[in-house]
Amino acid sequence: MKRFAILLLLALPPLAARAQVAPAYQARADQLMTLLVSDGAEKDFFSDLFLTAVPVEQWRALTADLRRQYGRPLSLGSVRQNGPTAGQVEIRYERATVGFTLVVAPQPPGRVIGLQIVGARQADDNMIKIINDIDALPGQTAFAIARLTGSGPQWIASRDPDRQMATGSSFKLYILAELARAVEAGDRRWSDVIPLSHKSFSGRLLAYPANAPMTLHSLATAMIAESDNSAADTLLLALGRDKVDAILPRTGHAKTDAALPLLTTAEAFALKMPANATLRQSYAGGAPDERRALLRDNAARLDAKAVDIGSVAETPAHIDSLEWFASPKDEVALLDWLRQHGGDALPIMAVNPGIAPADAARWRYLGYKGGSEPGVMAMNFLTQARDGTWYAVTGSWNNPAARLDEPRFVALMTRALNLLAETSR
Missing domain, CATH: 3.40.710.10 (DD-peptidase/beta-lactamase superfamily)
Incomplete structure (x- = not known):
C-alpha cells in the first residue's frame, strides 16, 4: 500500500464511547463519498483549519491516487461513531474497501476538521x-x-x-x-x-x-x-x-x-x-x-x-x-x-x-x-x-x-x- 499523508488534525475519543450515527454525521459521511468520486465542494465539506493544513490541491491529489490504486468509489460502507464528533467511515472502491477516520466540528454547520486514511482491505x-x-x-x-x-x-x-x-x-x-x-x-x-x-x-x-x-x-x-x-x-x-x-x-x-x-x-x-x-x-x-x-x-x-x-x-x-x-x-x-x-x-x-x-x-x-x-x-x-x-x-x-x-x-x-x-x- 502506498504511503499517504496523514490528515488527522484531532485526537479521537476512545472506542468504548461508540454511539448511534447522528444524522449530521451521516450526512458528512455521504458527502465524503461524493468528494471521493469527483472534485468540488471541498470548502463546504472541510473547515478552514483543515484546508490550511491540507490545501484543496493536495486533497485532490490524494483522492486521485486512491482512484488509481483501487478503481472508482462505488458505495458508502459502514459508518460508526465513537462519540458526538468522531468515528470511522468505510468506502467501497472497485478493488478495495478503504477506511477513514472522520472528525466533525461540534458547532454548526459541522464541517470536517479531521480526516485520516486508516487502511484498505483489497477485494481479492x-x-x-x-x-x-x-x-x-x-x-x-x-x-x-x-x-x-x-x-x-x-x-x-x-x-x-x-x-x-x-x-x-x-x-x-x-x-x-x-x-x-x-x-x-x-x-x-x-x-x-x-x-x-x-x-x-x-x-x-x-x-x-x-x-x-x-x-x-x-x-x-x-x-x-x-x-x-x-x-x-x-x-x-x-x-x-x-x-x-x-x-x-x-x-x-x-x-x-x-x-x-x-x-x-x-x-x-x-x-x-x-x-x-x-x-x-x-x-x-x-x-x-x-x-x-x-x-x-x-x-x-x-x-x-x-x-x-x-x-x-x-x-x-x-x-x-x-x-x-x-x-x-x-x-x-x-x-x-x-x-x-x-x-x-x-x-x-x-x-x-x-x-x-x-x-x-x-x-x-x-x-x-x-x-x-x-x-x-x-x-x-x-x-x-x-x-x-x-x-x-x-x-x-x-x-x-x-x-x-x-x-x-x-x-x-x-x-x-x-x-x-x-x-x-
Missing part, C-alpha cells in the same frame, strides 16, 4: 498475497500467525518462522512477562513502588526527576504503551536481569544463547557507539556468561551518558550482531504465555493497539508491542476474535543496509489482521 486479498508482499520487502523478513489453543499454537500461516530476527523494543514483552510471573507467584505486586533509577534516552520519563517514585504498573504501562526506554531499563534491573533472562526459556524461546543476556536500551546503544568498537566485538563474539561479565565490568562506560543518539538515529547500526533477537515462533510462544499468565499485563498491552482504531475495533481484544529503529521493525499482536478464539500475529523486517518504510510494513500487518478478523467472524 488473501493470506498468501500478504505473505508474498512481506517477503518481497528488501532485506530479511519473517512472519507467523497461530491460533492459540489449550494444546498449543496451531499454525495458520508463516514464512521463515524459525528465523532469528532483530526485534527492537519487542524485547520489552519479556520484561512484562517476568513482572507478570513475579506478581502471579506473589513475589511482587503491581502497586509496588520503586524509584525511576535508570533513565535512558527518549521517552516521556526521561524528563522526570531522578529516582521519582513509580509503581510497577505505571512503569510497565509506559514501557509497553509508549515504549519508554527509562521504564524498560528501570524494570529490567529492578526485577533482576537473571530473572528476566530466565523468562526466555520459560516462555519457549528456542535459541537463548544468541539472545542473552537481555541488554538495557542504554547498554545496547552504548555498545553501538564508535568509541566502544572493541567492547562491541568482544560482546558479539562471546557466550552469554562472557557477555554478562563484560556488562558488569564496563558498567560505567555503558550507560545512557555514553550514547550519542544522533549517530545511530539515521542508519542501521550493527543490527545483525548487537540487538534483541527472537523468531516468529519465539514471539508466538511468548504471546501465548502472556495470554495464559499475564493477568493485569493484558490490559496494559491493549492501551496502544499498534494499528488504526477502526481496524483495532474488529477484535474483542487486541494487545500489541512492537519495536523499530533504523533497519529494524517488528510488530507482535495478541488478539481475541469476536467468537472468543485467540490468535498471535507476528512479523519482523530487518535491513542492515537501509532505513525501512515503516508505514508500508504497518499496512501489510494491518491487512493480515483484517483478513484474519474477517475469517474469524
Whole structure:
C-alpha cells in the first residue's frame, strides 16, 4: 500500500464511547463519498483549519491516487461513531474497501476538521498475497500467525518462522512477562513502588526527576504503551536481569544463547557507539556468561551518558550482531504465555493497539508491542476474535543496509489482521 499523508488534525475519543450515527454525521459521511468520486465542494465539506493544513490541491491529489490504486468509489460502507464528533467511515472502491477516520466540528454547520486514511482491505486479498508482499520487502523478513489453543499454537500461516530476527523494543514483552510471573507467584505486586533509577534516552520519563517514585504498573504501562526506554531499563534491573533472562526459556524461546543476556536500551546503544568498537566485538563474539561479565565490568562506560543518539538515529547500526533477537515462533510462544499468565499485563498491552482504531475495533481484544529503529521493525499482536478464539500475529523486517518504510510494513500487518478478523467472524 502506498504511503499517504496523514490528515488527522484531532485526537479521537476512545472506542468504548461508540454511539448511534447522528444524522449530521451521516450526512458528512455521504458527502465524503461524493468528494471521493469527483472534485468540488471541498470548502463546504472541510473547515478552514483543515484546508490550511491540507490545501484543496493536495486533497485532490490524494483522492486521485486512491482512484488509481483501487478503481472508482462505488458505495458508502459502514459508518460508526465513537462519540458526538468522531468515528470511522468505510468506502467501497472497485478493488478495495478503504477506511477513514472522520472528525466533525461540534458547532454548526459541522464541517470536517479531521480526516485520516486508516487502511484498505483489497477485494481479492488473501493470506498468501500478504505473505508474498512481506517477503518481497528488501532485506530479511519473517512472519507467523497461530491460533492459540489449550494444546498449543496451531499454525495458520508463516514464512521463515524459525528465523532469528532483530526485534527492537519487542524485547520489552519479556520484561512484562517476568513482572507478570513475579506478581502471579506473589513475589511482587503491581502497586509496588520503586524509584525511576535508570533513565535512558527518549521517552516521556526521561524528563522526570531522578529516582521519582513509580509503581510497577505505571512503569510497565509506559514501557509497553509508549515504549519508554527509562521504564524498560528501570524494570529490567529492578526485577533482576537473571530473572528476566530466565523468562526466555520459560516462555519457549528456542535459541537463548544468541539472545542473552537481555541488554538495557542504554547498554545496547552504548555498545553501538564508535568509541566502544572493541567492547562491541568482544560482546558479539562471546557466550552469554562472557557477555554478562563484560556488562558488569564496563558498567560505567555503558550507560545512557555514553550514547550519542544522533549517530545511530539515521542508519542501521550493527543490527545483525548487537540487538534483541527472537523468531516468529519465539514471539508466538511468548504471546501465548502472556495470554495464559499475564493477568493485569493484558490490559496494559491493549492501551496502544499498534494499528488504526477502526481496524483495532474488529477484535474483542487486541494487545500489541512492537519495536523499530533504523533497519529494524517488528510488530507482535495478541488478539481475541469476536467468537472468543485467540490468535498471535507476528512479523519482523530487518535491513542492515537501509532505513525501512515503516508505514508500508504497518499496512501489510494491518491487512493480515483484517483478513484474519474477517475469517474469524
